Amino acid sequence: MKLYNSAMPAPNPRRVRIFAAEKGVDLPLVEVSLMKREHKSDEYRQKNSLGQTPILELDDGEVIAESVSICRYLEELYPEPPLFGRNALERAQIDMWLRRVEFVLMGPVGNFWRHAHPFTAKVVTQFKDFGESNRDQAAAAFRWLDRELAGREFIAGNDFSAADITALCTVDFAAFAGLEMPEDAGHLRAWHLRVSARPSAAA
């Protein structure tokens, strides 16, 4: 089993690295350089027709793409500590929070990066006004998460979960792209310090 990985600041491979680190699983990494566009090569596209990283390649050649799907697979192989919940309701709620973070926060952050950031302007056609409009959307998403975190320690409840990993990677990538958490988002900032202090955050 090996993980086709791309280095920071790519948020999606980092989601799997942190997940594996929390499980204490040492995944062999194969580096795929986004800068060199190795993820768009014919060879890599034979493994993932969408040309995205990460992918997990199993010993028999089977490939699992999508960071969250890879994490789910690792959860079944290494159930402890559970990061997708301990029972049906927890699993549904962690899945819900993970998806909310993706759609509500990662969506605008990705749109901003794709359509308004100078770096991507070199590679793709941008719709800059649309891209810039995502600043407000991301700010609203930060404030929504801040309110939600008022009553609890982690994104989906009182236990660290896969939803926190997605949120951490999204918040850090947003900052890299130029979208910072609002100064007065105290609950969100405290949560960010809390999850960033875990050893896995360095993975």
Place this chain on the structure above:
Amino acid sequence: MKLYNSAMPAPNPRRVRIFAAEKGVDLPLVEVSLMKREHKSDEYRQKNSLGQTPILELDDGEVIAESVSICRYLEELYPEPPLFGRNALERAQIDMWLRRVEFVLMGPVGNFWRHAHPFTAKVVTQFKDFGESNRDQAAAAFRWLDRELAGREFIAGNDFSAADITALCTVDFAAFAGLEMPEDAGHLRAWHLRVSARPSAAA
């Protein structure tokens, strides 16, 4: 247990209705009218702070939002027939395909609806050039799915799964929004006929 539901053409509540129909589960429905903006009322937002349908409300008042998270919960309550896979690898691959359909196809379809369709122009600020650009993205996504379906009967393999439900609801909503499958996408069109013929498609 009851489902706060919105009628056609809303694709997300339909995902849960089809899923429940495939399981033979009769979910009591509470209608939330999107036309009357009932999903944005304070009362509804107390159940789902994002103001979106569907949600599943359990008898003890717990709420699960996000159509896929609701389906996962139903899968645990009613395991047969399995729609998220029978083992770790199948579960990872169905999750992967479901996510791919969401990001690659539903993403552009949603952007087109949100930013280019005359209906939504009445409700929100649109970035029309960006919205229109999603026509090509959706067409490319249809063609990608068509190629992927060349060698198999269903989206994630040879069994009908949650990924097919998401794809069906997305393709039908795309058509409603004005984005049709390409005429020559034969595999995709054959798949669409196949899944539309299932009794659950009418749910």
